[in-house]
Amino acid sequence: MANTPVINSQRLRALLDGVNTFGRNPQTGGFNRVGYSDADMAVRNWFLEQMRADGLTVHRDPVANLFGRYGPADGPCIMAGSHLDTVPEGGAFDGALGVCVALECVRAMKDAGFTPTTAIEVVATAEEEGRFGGMLGSQTIAGLVTGQWLDEARDADGIRLAAAMGDQGLNVREALDAARPPRDVKAFLELHIEQGPVLEQAGIPVGIADSVAGVINLAVSLVGRANHSGTTPMALRADAFAGLSAVGHAVPDVIAQHGGERSRITIGKVALQPNFIHTVPGRADFIINIRDTDPGTMAALALAMEQAVRDAAQVNGLSFSIEEQSRMEPVRLDGALVSLLNGEAGQLGLKALTMPSGAGHDAQTMQTLCPSGLIFVPSHNGVSHAPEEWTDWEAIEKGAQLMLSALIRLSGSVATK
Ligand SMILES: [Zn+2]
Structure with a gap:
């Protein structure tokens, strides 16, 4: 009689420690496995060998996504995993934890003699963090990459994607032929750290994401008159910063009138000119970052913020311009998987x-290919993308056990020994 598969926390921790021997900066405690760097490629070679040693059928695709298959060689699969790349000086858990949890789930099933009816593929995606725009790996799997993007993508130092991949022996154009057909992938599951404070504050060990917020970035310029801060009377100024602060002041009202609990508006990047102590600012350039999980709400928030800019310009005697710099629509994750995960948690x-x-997250990209689900575990103090990133192992074990139960359910795994 086979045992019920259980997560081996010790083994999972050792696997994550193994991943984190790559790209560690001993000075800062941060991790540097930026997409297509030497450390990123080295950890991929290492992880592929771990999966091979576990008896999985392994494969590296043209953009360096890794796959390790357990179960039937043919037919569709349930895919589970996350990304192995990091931001510069990132933390130990972002991405890597989800990859390790997926492999630990397969190891636990093998230990207990469980064989899936539908194959399980552990996936370690490439370039999720955005050196070249982000989610390149999952977009390749989902068939969303375009020749134009592949040709034009450059990193912050101006290095072309084609060159960075070429240096690692990869051919960027092959990404166009690396999509997985929808019939190949029945579902995708990802475990990831929350990267926010909600779960920890609520004292709840596991989150189940039902949606991923969309983002609109509005690039705004307010233009007034730079002038002497001592000789220009307050009433005779055209102060660009006064306009900017009025826009910032409008945010809570805009959310109260047009948004909700899931709305976020942030002015996080500003540039004043001439940016000098003794000069009334003549120009303010800033980005209004707007997020919500509902497309209609997000659009209404953007319109209301544009109106706030017009009002602030008028009151302060400024001219203005507003340009929508980028828009990514919100994504609703698969409702049936949200229910399944809640049921398994129960x-x-x-x-x-x-x-x-x-x-x-990769899960939002994968949702365009197949039903996709996302499990969160708490982030201590909500910190992420920093060496201080931390999740308690007790919560990780619970999240991993939930992933394992969901994979057993979805793959129709049965005890065979
Ligand atoms: Zn991540």
Whole structure:
């Protein structure tokens, strides 16, 4: 009689430690496995060998996504995983944890003699963090990459994607032929750290994302008159910063009138000119970053912020321009998977919170290919993309156990020994 598969926390931790021997900066404690760097490629070679040693059928695709297949060689699969690349000086958990949890789930099933009826593929995606725009790996799997993007993508130093991949022996154009047909992938599941404070504050170990917030970035310029800060009377100024601060002041009202609990508006990047102590600012350039999980709400928030800019310009005697710099629509993750994950959490006696994802993830890209689900575990103090990133192992074990239960359910795994 086979045992019920259980997560081996010790083994999972050792696997994550193994991943994190790559790209560690001993000075800062941060991790540097930026997409297509030497450390990124080295960790991929290492991880592929771990999966091979576990008896999985392994494959590296043209953009360096890794796949390790367990179960039937033919037919569709359930895919599970996340990304192995990091931001510069990133933390130990972002991405890597989800990849390791997926492999640990397969190891636990093998230990207990469980064989899936539908194959499970562990996936470690490439370039999720955005050196070249982000989610290149999952977009390749989902068939969303275009020749134009592949040709034009450059990193912040001006290095072309084609050159960075070429240096690692990869041919960028092959990405166009690397999509997986929809019939190949029945579902995708990702476990990821929350990267926000909600779960920890609520004292709940596991989150189940039902949606991923969209993002609109409005690039705004307010133009007035730079002048002496001592000789220009207050009433005779055209102060660009006064306009900017009025726009910032309008944010809570805009959300109260047009948004909701899932709305976020941030002015995080500003540039004043001439930016000098003794000069009334003549120009303010800033970005209004607007996020929500509902497309209509997000659009209404953007319109209201544009009106706030017009009002602030008028009151302060400024001219203005507003340009929509980028727009990414919100994504609704698969409702049936949200229910399935909640059901499995209930069976495990786990308290779980259904919640939106404020950050972008591979799961949102994969949702365009197949039903996709996203499990969150708490981030201590909500910190991420920093060496201080931390999740308690007790919560990780619970999230991993939920992933394992969902994979057993979805793959129709049965005890064979
Ligand atoms: Zn991530």
